[in-house]
Amino acid sequence: MSVSVELHMRTMCAVGVATAVVLGARPVAAQEPPPIAFDTFTLGNGLKFVVHEDHSTPIVAVNVWYDVGSANEPPRRSGFAHLFEHMLFEETENLDKGEFAELILGAGGTYNGTTNTDRTAYFETVPANRLNLALWLEAERMARLRVTKENFEREREVVKEERRRSIDNRPYGSAFLTLDTLMNDWPPYDHTVIGSMEDLNAATADDVLGFYRRFYVPNNATVVIAGDVTVAEVRALAEQYFGWVSRGAEPEALPRLPPVPRSDGERRATLEDKLANTPLYMAGFTLPPHDHRDTYALQLLSGIFSEGESSRLFQRLVKDEKAALTVFAGMDTRVGPSSFYFAALPNQGVGIERIEALVNDEVEKLQKEGVSERELQKSKNQLRAGQIMGRQTVFAKAESLHHYRLYHAAIGEINTDLANYMAVTPDDIRRAAGVYLVPANRTAILVMPGKSASQGGGGDSPSGSR
Secondary structure (H helix, E strand, O other): OEEOOOOOOOOOOOOOOOOEEEEOOEEEEOOOOOOOOOEEEEOOOOOEEEEEEOOOOOEEEEEEEEOOOHHHOOOOOOOHHHHHHHHOOOEEOOEOOOHHHHHHHHOOOEEEEEEOOOOEEEEEEEEHHHHHHHHHHHHHHHHOEEOOHHHHHHHHHHHHHHHHHHHHOOOOHHHHHHHHHHOOOOHHHOOOOOOOHHHHHHOOHHHHHHHHHHHOOHHHEEEEEEEOOOHHHHHHHHHHHHOOOOOOOOOOOOOOOOOOOOOOOOEEEEEEEOOOOOOEEEEEEEEOOOOOOHHHHHHHHHHHHHOOOOOHHHHHHHHHOOOEEEEEEEEEOOOOOEEEEEEEEEOOOOOHHHHHHHHHHHHHHHHHHOOOHHHHHHHHHHHHHHHHHOOOOHHHHHHHHHHHHHHOOOHHHHHOHHHHHHOOOHHHHHHHHHHHOOHHHEEEEEEEEOOOHHHOOOOOOOEEEO
């Protein structure tokens, strides 16, 4: 099980594919991602199904998303959605501890789960003739979870150890969390996905049961099935395994989104990190939700800034100035306010102030001069390649169908969305940079190496302004 605790891009960028390759004198048209055909149906209890038939190999991906993430957590219960994700791998009325894993692995399958701000996902990939097993297991978890004091306390300790391993005892771990929370004014995003130790310690088994009954109901879930199946087969099994599960109350709507971009001025924080050997500069800019039209230009802009050794930031900071060891730009797009961010490690002897000045200079240069057609085409090629390669496995296609269901106006955009990226112009890139990547919307984090605990040094609590 895993949790999204570091900022990440929801782009599908990978290695580039040229839009037109010249062989002799004849141009060859660019490859396009193969379309994904799908069918949908909804059971009487509100449980939604999306089915994609792919008969190329005898396997099937079963991917269940509940529309609950850290944004839905009650006050003083940060980390609860992730804790609950772990609970669903525990016991049910008909499964003892460990049996879920034994059954999936025994059938030759794989499984896992993840949590982020907006959803919790559970997924299995199994031989096509064991689809019934995967659906039975998911129905067990949806309707018959067994919560005891013992299994709750055991999984709470597992989650606390995960936080220690991935955040507290990792260099720069707290920097990502500080940036994400400091730049956000929307209450559902004002705390971390992984949660605080204080809130995890305060949670109870009764809290788990309340969360389960509130959010883990058929009408708050969607099942995507992709693989060697037919829609008729899935419909019959869906009725058999899920049709009896009672519909729950509709979850409460989240609060209204704040204006984006921010205009109240730069926010800054300085962290002392006893595990870090090198300073780190990070900056984030608040963006609209993923379904905003500017997402297309901004995702391509992130590639222009840092995708590959020919990118702007690599060329300036790493190659020409030799100021940075590494530099990165990316996006984290969500149902609510999203973010565009930069991160750079200075080279030996280079001050972190120099890194910040160079990053800001590259942003301002782009805003003044724009981008070339060649740069933009490279970024489009990378995104196109990512979409093509993202359709090679049934699991990847199931994930993509879920993405378009949750983050777009309609699932059908999965087959038309690439055209929106290809239509972006240099003027669109320049305009988006001028709207969002501005000082009044910037949050800057400076991480400075501190003395280790054995040296009697300090911790990593932030000091800054908001």
